[in-house]
Amino acid sequence: MVMIIFLALSLLLQGALAGELICDELPVGMCAFSISSSGKRCSLETSDEPGVFQCKTSEILVHKIREHIETDECITACGADRNVTGISSDFLFDPIFTAKLCSNRCLNNCPNMVDLYSNLALAEGKLLSKRCKAQETHGTPRRAMSEFQSSGIAFAPVSAPLASPVPVSAPSASPVPAFAPVSAPSASPVPVFAPVSAPAASPVTAGAAAVTTPPALSPMGITAAVISALLLLHQFCSF
Template sequence: MASSLTAALAILVALALAAQSARGGNLACEELAPEVCAFAVSSGGLRCVLERTPEGAPKCQTSPVVAGGAAAGWVETDACVRACGVDRAGLGLPFVASADRRSLRALCSSDCQDGCPNVVDLYATLAAAEGMSLPALCEAQRTAGNRRMMMGGMSPLGAPVGAPVSPPVVVDAPVAAAAPCEEW
């Protein structure tokens, strides 16, 4: 079932890209299928967003959000959607502050951050609109994850946290007082 859904989405992305090429490179959000709408960018550089019609059916619309770092006429790949842990079926623009730890972990992963600039740009723009910084959120998420691992007996690299390398030194004999320093 999952593989047939993935194949269907791949076909829809391919059809959207073929339609874009046939129109001379003009990608209009309103012409995209709902299954490939989210995380797409129109030829005019505006982000596409999935909305509901008055009848309740999902429809792709052009949003007022400019895609700063993303290429105009872009339909995001399924690989980036998976790597960043985002949902194409989500209506409207995502609310960054409500992201759970798992979603934020995927969004802050190196696979997403290094390989999916369109998704990262969208979430960075939305975070900024909410008065937050995506890089700061990612750093806080990494720091909190490292702190949780240390409290659980694991180092940030996954190795068990052990006892100190050398035990404290016990001195049986009294220690002589240090001689006063000579003045020069």
């Protein structure tokens, strides 16, 4: 306790001389629930090394409080834990924690804690003041928590009324498959570049009918023809 106060005072003195309080420079034991000079909340986070923690600057901005290190008295009075990692609204659903958070000792003396959890409750669509009022009304934390959980939620899904299904009859049609293949008419295969036989033609001379060439005579035939011609000539001369 004395050591924490001494460290806090030393840090505040150092911050006053340096002009700012930086979350990343805070020791692990003073990180949670602290606020830097820029107004951003400090958050205790795990490091890459197992079992080792480090203080980091979160993106949660506080508008009215700067350079604040929460005291042990407020940590105890509000039911918080300085060794908790991260900043979460899960504790708002713990009836024991919220009972201490809504106590007069916390509400009246610890504005930093009240501001933090009021904003976390608002992010869940709930009001911390309504939760604390329910605790005053019902007296028991569990009954107050039941009412708190049943309160309005900002992003609650809205269910539409169910309607009786009405079948709609579509005109019957022959099923036509989408992108059905179209069969081309069958055709006899025609060979490409098939040889074509030209019709045989009779020998034709220019400007005349076709003339048949006589077959060539053998030497014996020529001799016989000459003899026949001489005989005919002899008979003609005899007349």
